[in-house]
Amino acid sequence: MSIDQDTAAKVAKLARIRVEPEELPALAQEFNGILGFIEQLSEVDVEGVEPMVSVTPMRLKRREDGVTDGGQQEKVLANAPDAREGFFAVPKVVE
Template identity: 60%
Template sequence: MSVDFATVKRVARLARIAVSEEEANRMVGELNGILGFVEQLSEVDVEGVEPMTSVTPMEMKKRTDDVTDGNKAADIVSNAPVTDQNFFLVPKVVE
């Protein structure tokens, strides 16, 4: 994939960036160089390489995924004007 002058101008307009003709011509070469580097990365064999979170080996901190109600239902409804069995009671708004 390569980028041409029209694509640079279109992207600049979409990004609401003012780009002069000279800057756009320079960006064509720069963006094509970046895209060429990205294409080179696709040639690298990464079979068997584990995903990393950091350049230094470390174990990710994990917690158990326990579903609870938080045991705070009474605290949550304590400031409500009217409650019933830890539910908020509100006036009827639909006839």
């Protein structure tokens, strides 16, 4: 996949980044370099390789998943400017 200057301009606009017209060729080239690196990564054979959390083998600490401080609905809703039927009431955002 190759990124041209028009596509680089569209990406910059979507990202809300102002890019001067004379900088578009360099931006397109940088995007193409990034995509080339991603293509190289897809060629790596990872068959049989386990996902890692860290570079050193270690087990994550685990705890029991249990409610430790619940049942305070009234106290939490006391801070709400508008609460109805046990929930926070918020103004409609999307018409």
